[in-house]
Amino acid sequence: MGGDTESELDLTFRRDERGIVWITWPRGIHIDGPMAREGMDRLALYNGGRKQPTIVEMVGVAGLTREARQVFTGECCATRMALLGASPVERVIANFALAASRYATPIRFFATEDAAVDWLTRAGPDR
Amino acid sequence: VPDLTAESPDERLDQLVELVVELASGHLGARMPPSEAGDRIDAVTVGLNMLAEELQALSEDLEQRVVERTHQVEQAHRQLERLALYDPLTGLANRTLLADRINQAMTGVDRGAQPPAVLLLDLDGFKVVNDSFGHVVGDRLLVEVARRLQEVVRETDTVARLGGDEFAVVAAATTATRAIEIAGRVQDALKRPIQAGPHQCWVGTSIGIRMAEPGHTAETLLRDADTAMYVAKGQGRGGVRFFEPAMHATALVRVRVAEELRTAISSDQLEMHYQPIVELEGARTVGVEALVRWRHPVRGLLGPEHFIDVAEDTGLVVPLGGWVLDTAITQLARWRAGVLGRAGFAMHVNVSPLELRSPSFAEDVLGRLARARAAATDLVVEITETQLMGEDPQTARTLDTLRSAGVGVAIDDFGSGYSSIGYIRRLFVDTIKIDRSLVSDVDTDPQQHRVAAAILTLVEAFGLTAVAEGVETAAQAEHLRALGCRYGQGYLWGRPVPVEAMTGLLSAAVQEPAPRS
Numbered sequence: 001m002g003g004d005t006e007s008e009l010d011l012t013f014r015r016d017e018r019g020i021v022w023i024t025w026p027r028g029i030h031i032d033g034p035m036a037r038e039g040m041d042r043l044a045l046y047n048g049g050r051k052q053p054t055i056v057e058m059v060g061v062a063g064l065t066r067e068a069r070q071v072f073t074g075e076c077c078a079t080r081m082a083l084l085g086a087s088p089v090e091r092v093i094a095n096f097a098l099a100a101s102r103y104a105t106p107i108r109f110f111a112t113e114d115a116a117v118d119w120l121t122r123a124g125p126d127r
Numbered sequence: 128v129p130d131l132t133a134e135s136p137d138e139r140l141d142q143l144v145e146l147v148v149e150l151a152s153g154h155l156g157a158r159m160p161p162s163e164a165g166d167r168i169d170a171v172t173v174g175l176n177m178l179a180e181e182l183q184a185l186s187e188d189l190e191q192r193v194v195e196r197t198h199q200v201e202q203a204h205r206q207l208e209r210l211a212l213y214d215p216l217t218g219l220a221n222r223t224l225l226a227d228r229i230n231q232a233m234t235g236v237d238r239g240a241q242p243p244a245v246l247l248l249d250l251d252g253f254k255v256v257n258d259s260f261g262h263v264v265g266d267r268l269l270v271e272v273a274r275r276l277q278e279v280v281r282e283t284d285t286v287a288r289l290g291g292d293e294f295a296v297v298a299a300a301t302t303a304t305r306a307i308e309i310a311g312r313v314q315d316a317l318k319r320p321i322q323a324g325p326h327q328c329w330v331g332t333s334i335g336i337r338m339a340e341p342g343h344t345a346e347t348l349l350r351d352a353d354t355a356m357y358v359a360k361g362q363g364r365g366g367v368r369f370f371e372p373a374m375h376a377t378a379l380v381r382v383r384v385a386e387e388l389r390t391a392i393s394s395d396q397l398e399m400h401y402q403p404i405v406e407l408e409g410a411r412t413v414g415v416e417a418l419v420r421w422r423h424p425v426r427g428l429l430g431p432e433h434f435i436d437v438a439e440d441t442g443l444v445v446p447l448g449g450w451v452l453d454t455a456i457t458q459l460a461r462w463r464a465g466v467l468g469r470a471g472f473a474m475h476v477n478v479s480p481l482e483l484r485s486p487s488f489a490e491d492v493l494g495r496l497a498r499a500r501a502a503a504t505d506l507v508v509e510i511t512e513t514q515l516m517g518e519d520p521q522t523a524r525t526l527d528t529l530r531s532a533g534v535g536v537a538i539d540d541f542g543s544g545y546s547s548i549g550y551i552r553r554l555f556v557d558t559i560k561i562d563r564s565l566v567s568d569v570d571t572d573p574q575q576h577r578v579a580a581a582i583l584t585l586v587e588a589f590g591l592t593a594v595a596e597g598v599e600t601a602a603q604a605e606h607l608r609a610l611g612c613r614y615g616q617g618y619l620w621g622r623p624v625p626v627e628a629m630t631g632l633l634s635a636a637v638q639e640p641a642p643r644s
Contacts, residue, residue, distance in 0.1 A: 028163070062161060063173060066184050088170030089161060096177045 009038050013046040020120055021052045021078070027060030033067030044077035053120035054078035055113075058085035064093050072097055075104040082116035083109045139168050146175060155183035214288040216266055217273035225287035226345035228297050233343060235300075242339035244306035246296040247352035248313060250330040251360070253292035254442050255484045259521070260326050267323035268330065279312040295349065303338055303369065310334045310367045329519050333360040337370040354378040361436050384437045387423070392446050396422050399454045400623035403632060404475065404594055404616045407608040412632060414473035416509070416616065417455040418623045419447070435479075444479045452476060452495050458626060460501040466633045473535060478508045484521045489528035496534075507535035507558060526555040537594070542582060559586050561612070563597025569610075570602040576610075583610045 012024040023043060025031065031039075043054065054076075072081075083094040094109035110116035142159055149157040158176045161169035209215075212224040220228065232243040250272065257265035269292065276286045276294060285297040298309055313334060320327045335356025337348045351370040358374050359366035361381070368374075391397055401415040421429040438444040459474040482488050496503050508529060526536050537558035542565040561582060568575040579595075586593040595607045598617030607615060621632065 060165070063176065066180050087165040088167045089165045089173050092170045092174040093177070096174075096181075 009035055009042075011039055011042060013042065015052070018117065018121060019052065020117065021047065021054045022057060023054065024057040024059075025061050028062050029060070030063035030065070031061060031068045032065045033071055036064075036068035036071035040071060040074070040076045047077045049077065051077055051079045054081045055116050055120070056081060056083050058083055058090045058094055059087070061085070061090060061093055064097055069097050069100065072107065073100045073103050078105050080120055081105050081107040082120055083107065084111075084113060084116050085109065086111060139172070143168070143172060143175065146172075146179075150175075150179050150182075155179055155186055214273075217270050217288050219273050219277070219294070220285050220287040222287065222289050222349075225285060225289070225295055225297060226349070228285040229339075229345035229348055232297065232299050233339060233341075233345075236339065236341050241300035241302070242341070242343075244298045244301040244303070244309075245337045245339065245348040245352045246298065246306065246310055246313070246334055247289075247337075247349065247356045248294050248296075248332045248334045249356065249360075250292040250317070250332055251365070252328075252330050252481060252484060255481045256323070256326075256328050256330070258445075259485045259487070260323070260328075264323045264326050264328075268321055268328050271321045271323065272317065272330070275316040276313060279316050280309065284309075289349075295352070301338075303336075306336050306338065306369075307367065310336060314365060314367070327520065331365045333365065334367045335359055335370060336367065357381055357440070360440055381437055381440075384434055385441045385443065388421070388434050388438060388441075388443055388447070391421055391423070392443065392450060396424070397447075397450055397454075398422055398625065399451070399458065400625055401458075401629040402616060402623040403621045403629070404473070404614055405620045407595075407604055407613060407615050410620060412620075412635075413471060413614065414475060414507070415629060415633075416475040416477075416623075417451065417458075418477070419451050420623075431477075439479060439481055444481050448479055448482045449491075452492060453499075456495050456499045456501050456506065459505055460499040462630065462633060463501065463505065466630060472505060473507045474505055475507045475509050475537060477539065478510055480510065480522065483510065483525045484519055486521060486524070489525045489532075492529060492534065493532050503529075503533035504535075507537050509537045509539040509560065511539045523555060530555065530557070540596070542578075556591065558592045558594060560594045560596050560616075563617070566595050566597050566603055566607065566617075567599075570600070570606045576606065579607070579612075580610050583607075583612050587611055 010026040012022075014022045014024075016022065021043070023039065025039075029035070083097060085091055085094050091109065091111065098107060098109060108119060110119065139162060146157055146159045157179065159172050161172045161176075212221060212227075213219065214221045229243065229245065232240075236242045250268075253265065253268070256268055269288070272292075272294065273286070273288060276296065280286055280296055280298065283299045285299075287295045287297070289295055296309060296313070298306060301309075314332060317330055317332050320329055322328075333356055335352045335354065335358065337352040337355060339348055351374075354374045354377075355368045355370035357378050359368040361377075362368070398420050400418045400420050402418060403412040404414040404416060405412050419431055421434055423429050426433075435444070438447045455474050455476045462472070478488075485491075492506075492508070493503065496506065530536055535557045536555060537560055538556050539560050540562045541559045543562040559582075561579065565575060565579050565582065569579045570576075583593055592614065593612045594614040594616055595603075595612050596616050598604050598607065598615040598619045600619060603617075604615055604619055624632070
């Protein structure tokens with residue numbers, strides 16, 4: 001298990017025993033462009049610049065702006081990124097996030113942790 | 128799960144309907160906050176919000192792109208308009224825009240406004256600048272001329288370049304007096320030398336003016352102004368003329384003369400006549416003046432006064448001058464090898480000021496002399512006094528080169544124009560030919576006698592040689608001789624005659640030195 005990290009944006013980072021990095025967004029947040037960029041920057045900082053398989057916990061995320069979605073299409077410090085959400089709202093938001101035609105990092109939405117972990121660990125180090 | 132909902136699902140559905148209605152009516156900024164339930168209704172709400180945001184962004188993008196494209200199209204349009212309506216070299220209006228401005232002014236005339244005046248001008252001597260120094264210098268000259276023209280007109284007037292060295296000014300709502308004023312300012316502006324790259328150029332201009340009258344079109348006004356300009360040019364450089372209907376016939380004649388002259392030069396219609404120049408004391412022939420004649424198939428034998436102006440305006444003066452020089456020099460060599468032997472003799476050839484301003488002219492003359500094996504010292508070039516314009520440095524260089532090689536220089540028709548002592552003093556001439564107007568009454572009019580005496584004293588003082596032109600009577604010859612004039616030319620000794628007749632005259636032995644220093 002990795003340690004928790006916090007800043008003014010109440011983002012939580014942890015690494016589990018499988019080496020998967022978990023990012024948890026605070027409940028009810030409406031993620032905009034600057035927040036998305038901060039999240040990506042802090043992930044890179046947390047990973048020490050090394051790309052890791054990553055799960056983004058979207059439980060309780062209330063919205064995602066267009067600008068934020070564009071940030072997620074760019075380069076980030078993850079080998080793969082699994083968006084994990086349970087509610088219909090999270091599913092809708094996640095699928096908007098996945099709507100771009102090209103991503104620098106492979107990204108998918110999962111409704112269960114098992115499926116997400118399976119996709120992240122089944123892949124090689126880069127895929 | 129449902130307890131978290133602040134409102135009942137039905138209320139949220141009502142709000143969703145309102146959101147859809149608002150979005151549908153075009154308010155793409157409309158949003159609906161989801162509840163904290165995070166249920167399917169919230170999922171639809173969030174999805175709709177995000178779709179609306181997407182739509183809004185796309186719409187704004189599109190609007191932005193439309194603005195950019197519109198701007199680009201406008202720019203392209205302006206650029207096309209510039210290409211279509213303005214002269215790319217000088218930035219002045221072109222013929223199309225000028226015609227448009229004239230027509231606008233004429234529309235105003237229909238409503239009672241004062242009519243415009245159209246001034247048309249071209250540059251005297253531009254072709255020589257272009258031919259001698261190249262197009263780059265010619266273009267710089269045109270740009271500077273354009274700048275000066277714009278300086279002398281009002282903002283409401285339009286200056287246009289019609290092509291080549293032809294410019295036009297449309298002066299809106301103008302009286303004849305004002306049109307003349309503008310013409311005067313244009314001429315003053317172009318009198319100052321123009322620095323075009325390394326070359327200082329002198330160009331004058333002749334101006335034709337057409338005062339518009341109701342019902343005139345741009346085409347008519349430009350054509351008439353052009354006609355008036357040609358008449359102005361025909362009356363000497365730097366002229367200004369208003370259009371008169373009678374000018375049309377004159378203009379047509381000039382066009383025909385130009386066409387026919389082109390043919391004449393290439394088809395042997397030109398012939399050279401020679402008039403003796405004699406020593407007043409003893410009447411011995413010491414030289415001849417070569418005078419070009421045109422044996423016109425219909426109009427008969429024509430003197431240069433019938434075609435020289437047209438030749439200069441059309442550039443035909445270059446092939447014409449070449450023909451004159453070649454014919455005279457070749458004949459000089461023949462006479463020298465035959466009848467003349469070693470006797471002193473000079474072949475006088477008239478040269479156009481346009482030729483003198485060509486940097487290659489001196490070399491060209493010397494080349495022709497060398498090819499014909501004729502001596503430079505047997506040749507005298509004659510320049511008309513009235514045509515020696517200003518202080519053109521190229522003319523001075525040409526004359527200097529010719530004189531260094533031994534060719535003599537004579538000022539023709541001295542006393543007929545702005546007789547300048549400067550020409551005599553400036554050391555680029557050897558011979559002064561005194562105009563016939565000063566000779567005609569020298570034996571009967573005491574005033575003429577005194578003027579002739581004064582000029583001959585000056586000529587003597589500067590160590591030059593004088594030739595009196597147009598001597599018709601023995602009395603005139605005697606008076607001139609008594610005043611110290613050494614040489615004469617005129618009907619008293621012979622009219623210009625064809626080469627065969629002149630060869631016969633020369634056979635009567637020529638022994639004295641030619642009339643030159």
